[in-house]
Amino acid sequence: MPTPDRTSLADIVTAARQILEAEGLPRLTMQAVAERVGVRAPSLYKRVRNRDDLIRLVAEAIVRDFGERLSAVAGSGDPGRDLAELARAFRAFAHAQPAGYHLMFSNGPAETRPSLESLTLASAPALRVAADLAGPEHALAGARMLTAWANGFVSMELAGAFNLGGDLDEAFEFGIDRLTAALANLPRTT
Incomplete structure (x- = not known):
């Protein structure tokens, strides 16, 4: 999987929006976004504090x-x-x-x-x-x-x-x- 530096905040937000539209807010998880952008979930926390922060973004x-x-x-x-x-x-x-x-x-x-x-x-x-x-x-x-x-x-x-x-x-x-x-x-x- 790519390093977190290869995953931009813009890519994370785009992936999260795609999940939101396709699967709904309950399915918008850090794990789902990590899988969509090709990193492990803990790597997302270098860019996004938590799920609430992700939803706000x-x-x-x-x-x-x-x-x-x-x-x-x-x-x-x-x-x-x-x-x-x-x-x-x-x-x-x-x-x-x-x-x-x-x-x-x-x-x-x-x-x-x-x-x-x-x-x-x-x-x-x-x-x-x-x-x-x-x-x-x-x-x-x-x-x-x-x-x-x-x-x-x-x-x-x-x-x-x-x-x-x-x-x-x-x-x-x-x-x-x-x-x-x-x-x-x-x-x-x-």
Whole structure:
């Protein structure tokens, strides 16, 4: 097996993310990651303190990727269009990485949660769009409303909890339209 110097932290986090998506959080163990990167489990401890630290590193990477995906779609100059693109990117990310998405929004032990800094960076596009639509005084509340709605919709969708039929894509677009109208019609104080 390679020496620990041949196994980078990036390789460890990538392997852990692959295990998370393929097998779920309970199967994300130091042993499983060590096997995936080709070292013995004790070698991982030179790069990662423990399983909680590994989960935190994975959550940080997921939040960073999520924020980058959101940043890539916001900025057309049309706040309504940007909100729609943000919501669609949010949903696409959840479908592409459902286990990572769930980890990002879970309330696990403090040692496994991403930093406030990474969460702040990831939320910047939603804050910007909410400020553009509803005014700076409503940016935080607007971004929270968007996030709560999108997370609720996507979580129910991933869980197969929409049981009444109908087209979920149409329902999602309906929600985007209603959110956009609600935020754009808030009274501005500035």
